[in-house]
Amino acid sequence: MNSGPAPISCRRCGRELVPGRGELFAVSIVAVADPYPPVFDERDLAQDVGAEIRRLVARLNGLDEQQARDQVYRRVVFHLCTACYAGWIEEPAAT
Ligand SMILES: [Zn+2]
Structure with missing residues (x-):
């Protein structure tokens, strides 16, 4: 069993990162x-x-609780290597 922290990799380039x-x-x-x-x-x-x-209520009733929450609030956390971060932060909405 792996007792260490979960491995982290860069969301963009996939490089493995050491916290x-x-x-x-x-x-x-x-x-x-x-x-x-x-x-x-x-x-x-x-x-x-x-x-x-x-x-609106009928529409929300069709969703489970998680889906209903996701429609109003989402929090996403990910990791980037320093090289990918430098480019990403300048234009975070770029596809
Ligand atoms: Zn990267």
Whole structure:
């Protein structure tokens, strides 16, 4: 049985990384579904709000708890080697 820490590899290049040697970055990304107050226009206000709420509840009932949470909040942690990090941090949304 392996009692040491789980091996870490660079998410981009796959290089194996040794924690504690200053050769990696731990990257934590938090994504939150639109945290701003809702914006309504006149068309929204003209709708039957009750029907809209029932529609949303029905949609959420189709999901399990984890899926429902994932729709509003995700946290992802991964590791990058220093070389990959240097390029990634300049343009983190690049594909
Ligand atoms: Zn790398």
